[in-house]
């Protein structure tokens with residue numbers, strides 16, 4: 001009987017920066033195998049660990065990397081981009097008014113803590129994560145008027161803070177060779 005061969009599509013590589021820290025925790029920095037092969041041949045990455053899966057062509061045989069590290073260090077931006085995703089990540093995908101999360105099936109939205117009608121701006125310091133019911137019930141009122149104070153006042157996060165939050169959301173599948181490079185809280189539990 002032949003050993004089961006992993007489909008190539010299920011063989012992404014975990015990408016580490018030159019300091020062996022994952023480029024990103026959430027979403028986890030993974031590259032498609034074809035991108036990985038290209039980067040290896042261009043000599044841009046170092047292979048850290050491999051799958052058992054071998055790809056062959058008439059001229060070469062190659063074990064697919066499961067963990068790679070960039071040869072050139074990419075300096076992380078100090079301030080992450082003000083995006084929908086990063087804002088939810090700052091707030092850990094949690095409504096800042098009731099503490100509800102997407103995991104509870106809630107739809108998450110944005111709330112201007114100081115409403116736009118009161119001069120509130122669309123910035124890191126004034127936009128927070130709110131579930132749809134909280135957003136609706138707060139309406140166009142200030143926290144004081146609505147008697148709804150956000151659990152944490154919105155702030156501009158650093159990349160480091162977002163990375164730390166991202167570590168709390170491990171993906172469903174982690175290849176065993178990745179574990180040495182990912183220090184998930186969940187993995188450390190007995």
Ligand SMILES: [Zn+2]
Nearest residue numbers: 095098131134
């Ligand atoms: Zn809520």
